[in-house]
Amino acid sequence: MNPASVPWPARIVPDGPWLSWLGLREADPALALAAVMLLALIVADVAYRLLRLPRLVGYMLVGTLAGPLGLGLLRMDDLADWKPLIDLAIAVLVFELGSRLRPRWLLDNPWLALSSVLEGLLATLAVGYALVALGAPTLSAMAAAVVAGATSPIIAMASVHDLRPRGQVAERLLLMCALNSVLAMLALKLWPLLATAGQTHWASDALGWGASALFVASGSFLLGLACGWLVDRTGRPGGHPATVPVLQMALVMLVSTLASAWGLSPLLTLLIAGITARQLMGHRLTVEPSLGSAGAALSVLLFVSTGLLFTLDGMVQLWPWVLAIIIARLLGKGLAVALLARPSGLGWRQALALTLALQPMGGLAVLLVMRDFAWQAQLPGIDIAVLQALLVATTLMQLSGPLWVQLGLRQVAGESPTEPRHGT
Amino acid sequence: MALEAFTHSEALTLGVELELQLLDTLDHDLAPRAQDLLRVLDGHPGAWDVKPEITRSMIEIGTSIQRAHGPLRDELHDLCRQLSRGARKLNIGIGGGGTHAFQHWSEQQIFPTERFHYISELYGYLAKQFTVFGQHVHVGVPSGDDALWLLHALSRYVPHFIALSASSPFVQGVDTGFHSARLNSVFAFPLSGRAPFVLTWDEFGQYFEKMTSTGVVQSMKDFYWDIRPKPEFGTIELRVCDTPLTVDKAAALACYLQSLCRHLREERPFEPAEDDYLVYTYNRFQACRFGLDGEIVDPRTKQRHKLRDDILRTLARVAEHALDLQSLEANDRLRDSLFEGNDATWLRAQRQAGLPMPAVVQAASERWMMK
Numbered sequence: 001m002n003p004a005s006v007p008w009p010a011r012i013v014p015d016g017p018w019l020s021w022l023g024l025r026e027a028d029p030a031l032a033l034a035a036v037m038l039l040a041l042i043v044a045d046v047a048y049r050l051l052r053l054p055r056l057v058g059y060m061l062v063g064t065l066a067g068p069l070g071l072g073l074l075r076m077d078d079l080a081d082w083k084p085l086i087d088l089a090i091a092v093l094v095f096e097l098g099s100r101l102r103p104r105w106l107l108d109n110p111w112l113a114l115s116s117v118l119e120g121l122l123a124t125l126a127v128g129y130a131l132v133a134l135g136a137p138t139l140s141a142m143a144a145a146v147v148a149g150a151t152s153p154i155i156a157m158a159s160v161h162d163l164r165p166r167g168q169v170a171e172r173l174l175l176m177c178a179l180n181s182v183l184a185m186l187a188l189k190l191w192p193l194l195a196t197a198g199q200t201h202w203a204s205d206a207l208g209w210g211a212s213a214l215f216v217a218s219g220s221f222l223l224g225l226a227c228g229w230l231v232d233r234t235g236r237p238g239g240h241p242a243t244v245p246v247l248q249m250a251l252v253m254l255v256s257t258l259a260s261a262w263g264l265s266p267l268l269t270l271l272i273a274g275i276t277a278r279q280l281m282g283h284r285l286t287v288e289p290s291l292g293s294a295g296a297a298l299s300v301l302l303f304v305s306t307g308l309l310f311t312l313d314g315m316v317q318l319w320p321w322v323l324a325i326i327i328a329r330l331l332g333k334g335l336a337v338a339l340l341a342r343p344s345g346l347g348w349r350q351a352l353a354l355t356l357a358l359q360p361m362g363g364l365a366v367l368l369v370m371r372d373f374a375w376q377a378q379l380p381g382i383d384i385a386v387l388q389a390l391l392v393a394t395t396l397m398q399l400s401g402p403l404w405v406q407l408g409l410r411q412v413a414g415e416s417p418t419e420p421r422h423g424t
Numbered sequence: 425m426a427l428e429a430f431t432h433s434e435a436l437t438l439g440v441e442l443e444l445q446l447l448d449t450l451d452h453d454l455a456p457r458a459q460d461l462l463r464v465l466d467g468h469p470g471a472w473d474v475k476p477e478i479t480r481s482m483i484e485i486g487t488s489i490q491r492a493h494g495p496l497r498d499e500l501h502d503l504c505r506q507l508s509r510g511a512r513k514l515n516i517g518i519g520g521g522g523t524h525a526f527q528h529w530s531e532q533q534i535f536p537t538e539r540f541h542y543i544s545e546l547y548g549y550l551a552k553q554f555t556v557f558g559q560h561v562h563v564g565v566p567s568g569d570d571a572l573w574l575l576h577a578l579s580r581y582v583p584h585f586i587a588l589s590a591s592s593p594f595v596q597g598v599d600t601g602f603h604s605a606r607l608n609s610v611f612a613f614p615l616s617g618r619a620p621f622v623l624t625w626d627e628f629g630q631y632f633e634k635m636t637s638t639g640v641v642q643s644m645k646d647f648y649w650d651i652r653p654k655p656e657f658g659t660i661e662l663r664v665c666d667t668p669l670t671v672d673k674a675a676a677l678a679c680y681l682q683s684l685c686r687h688l689r690e691e692r693p694f695e696p697a698e699d700d701y702l703v704y705t706y707n708r709f710q711a712c713r714f715g716l717d718g719e720i721v722d723p724r725t726k727q728r729h730k731l732r733d734d735i736l737r738t739l740a741r742v743a744e745h746a747l748d749l750q751s752l753e754a755n756d757r758l759r760d761s762l763f764e765g766n767d768a769t770w771l772r773a774q775r776q777a778g779l780p781m782p783a784v785v786q787a788a789s790e791r792w793m794m795k
Binding site for chain 2 (some may be wrong): 031100102105108109136166167168282284345347379422
C-alpha cells in the first residue's frame with residue numbers, strides 16, 4: 001500500500017446544483033446548518049419510528065448526507081460559526097459524564113480498575129500489532145492505536161441519555177470510556193517524544209515534552225478542581241433556582257475555553273470538574289434535567305456536525321487497515337473485559353454487553369476538536385495513510401456507535417427499557 | 425390440599441429476615457441489581473442466607489437459627505459487612521427503611537422466578553406496589569398448638585413492634601404523615617390482616633383445607649397475615665416490622681419479641697380470646713399513623729394508653745426473662761429509642777434539616793452500611 005496514493009486532507013466539496021438551487025451557501029452557512037438540523041430532527045424521528053434506528057444515528061446520517069461525503073450542502077469550514085455551541089455541547093456532556101463517576105468505585109473494586117486500564121491497553125496493542133503486521137509504519141501505527149484504544153465518551157453519554165439504562169454495564173461503560181479517553185489523551189501528549197526520537201536535540205526536546213505532558217495533566221486537574229469548586233459555590237442554597245443551571249453552563253463553557261486556550265486538556269478538565277462538583281454538592285448537583293431542551297438541541301447540533309466531519313476518502317485502498325483497526329479493537333477490548341469479568345463482579349452476558357457498548361470510536365474528536373478541527377496538527381509526523389485509515393475507521397464506528405451501545409445495553413444486558421422515555 | 429405437619433423446634437429460638445433496598449449510588453433511586461449482588465455473594469462464608477425478593481431492586485437476607493442477642497447481633501453485623509462490601513464492589517448502595525422515599529412503583533421489574541411471576545399476574549400492579557421492605561422475625565415453638573396459642577396471645581402487642589420499627593414515613597416522594605406507611609401497601613392484599621381465631625393445629629388444618637378448596641390459596645405463603653405460623657420451620661413469624669435503619673435495631677426487636685414470648689409462655693398472664701381482636705385494627709392503625717405517640721385501647725380493660733407507656737410497662741414486665749435470655753442490652757436499647765424516637769422520626773428529621781429526598785435515602789443507606 002502506498003501512502004502517497006491517498007490524498008489528504010480530502011476537501012473535495014462538489015458545488016453541485018443543490019447549492020445554487022437552494023441558495024443556502026450564498027445566504028449564510030449558519031442558515032444552512034440550521035436547516036440541516038431541522039431536517040435531521042424529522043429524518044431521525046421517522047427512522048426511529050420505522051426502523052428503531054437510534055436518533056443519534058439519524059442526526060449523524062443527515063449530517064453526513066449534507067456534508068462533503070454526501071450532497072456537499074455544507075463544508076467543514078461552515079462549522080466555524082457554530083463552533084462555540086459545538087464546544088458547549090461537548091463540554092456539557094463531558095462535565096455530566098464526570099458528575100456520574102464515583103472514583104471511589106475503583107478503590108472498592110480493584111479488579112474493575114485493572115479491567116478499565118487493561119481494556120484500553122489491549123485494544124491499543126491489538127490495533128498497533130494488526131496495523132504493523134499489515135505494513136503500517138510502527139510509530140504511526142502506535143499513534144493510531146492509542147487513539148483507537150479510546151471509546152467515544154460523547155456517544156456513550158448521549159446514548160445513555162437516550163436509552164436510560166440502569167445497571168452496572170452502563171456504569172462501567174461510562175467509567176471505562178472516561179478512563180480510556182484520558183489515558184489516550186495523555187499518551188498522545190507524549191507522541192512527539194517518540195516521533196522525534198533519534199533526532200538532534202532529542203534529549204532536550206524530550207524534557208520539554210515530558211514537562212508539557214505534566215503541565216497538561218496537573219494544569220487540567222487543578223483547573224477542573226477550581227471549576228467544580230465554583231459550581232458548588234454558585235449552587236449554594238440561597239441563589240435563585242433559575243440562575244443556577246445558567247451559571248453552571250457558563251462556568252463549564254468558561255473553563256472549557258480556558259483549558260483550550262492554555263493548552264490544557266478540556267476533556268480531563270471537565271471530567272475533574274464534574275467529579276469535584278458531584279463530590280462537593282451531592283444531590284444538589286442536577287446536570288441533565290437543568291439543561292433540558294437546551295441540552296437536547298445542543299446534542300442535535302453536535303451530532304449533525306459530527307456527521308459533517310465524517311470521511312471515507314481512501315476507503316478503497318485502505319480497507320484492510322480500517323478493518324484491522326475495527327476487528328483488533330473489538331478483540332482487544334473483549335479479551336480484557338472477559339479476562340477480569342468474574343473477579344470484578346460481571347456476568348458473562350454482561351461482559352459481552354460491555355464489550356459491544358465500548359465499541360463506538362470518536363475519541364479523536366473529543367481529544368482534539370476543542371481548539372480547531374485540524375486533527376492532523378496534533379500528530380506531527382504521522383503517516384498520512386495511517387491517519388486516514390484511522391479517520392475512516394472512526395467514521396464507521398462513530399456512525400454505528402449508538403447501535404453498538406443500544407445492542408449492548410438494551411438487547412444483551414437488558415438494562416434499558418424497551419422504549420426510551422424520550423429521545424435526545 | 426392438606427396442611428403439612430407442624431415441625432417441632434426448640435422453643436424461643438430466633439431467626440431474622442430483612443428485606444433490603446438496593447440503591448443506585450448516583451441518584452439513590454432503587455436499582456434493579458439483585459442478580460448482580462446475589463452473584464457476588466454466591467458462596468459467602470457466613471451461615472446466613474441471601475435470596476431474591478419480588479422485584480429486582482430488593483433482596484432478602486435471613487440469619488441462621490439463634491438463641492441469644494449477642495450471637496444474633498454478631499451475625500447481623502457480619503452479613504451487613506459482607507453485603508456492604510459486595511455492594512461497594514458493584515457500585516450500589518444498600519438501605520434499610522420500610523419504604524423507599526421516592527421510587528415509582530411502575531418502574532420496578534419483577535424478579536424472574538416462577539413464583540414471583542405468578543404473584544405478579546395474580547395481583548397486577550399490587551405486586552409492584554409491594555416494593556416495600558419488612559423485617560420478619562421467626563420464633564421457634566414446639567408444636568402447632570403452641571404456635572397458634574402464642575400467635576393469638578401476641579396479637580395485642582403487634583402495635584409495639586409496628587411503632588418501634590416504623591421507618592416508612594415517605595412514599596413516592598411525599599411525607600404520608602404515617603410512621604409506617606409500608607403496612608398500608610400490605611393491607612391492600614386480600615389475605616392480609618389477622619389469622620383466624622383457632623387455637624389448635626387440627627382446627628387450623630380444617631380452615632386451611634376450606635381455603636384451598638376455594639382455590640383462593642395454594643400454600644401458607646399466600647397468607648399475608650401480620651403473624652402467621654410457619655409449619656415447615658416450626659415457628660411463628662411476626663411480619664409487621666419495617667426493616668429498621670440499622671441491624672442493631674433489627675437484633676433488638678427480635679430479642680424483645682423473644683423475651684415477650686417467654687413471658688407469655690411461662691407466665692400465661694391471660695388466655696387469648698376472639699374479643700382481643702375487637703380493637704386490633706384500631707390499635708394497629710394508631711401505631712402506623714402516630715408511631716410511639718399512638719394511643720391504643722386495652723382489649724380487656726377498655727382503657728386507653730399511650731403506646732410509649734404500654735411498651736415501657738411491658739419492657740419492665742419482661743425484664744426478668746430478658747435477663748435469662750441474655751437480651752437485657754437489646755431491651756435497654758429499645759427503651760432508649762422510646763425517647764429518642766423511631767427511625768421514621770430520624771428520617772423526618774433529615775428531611776426537615778433541608779435534605780432533598782435522594783440525600784435522605786443516601787443518609788439512611790450510609791447508616792445501614794455503617795460508613
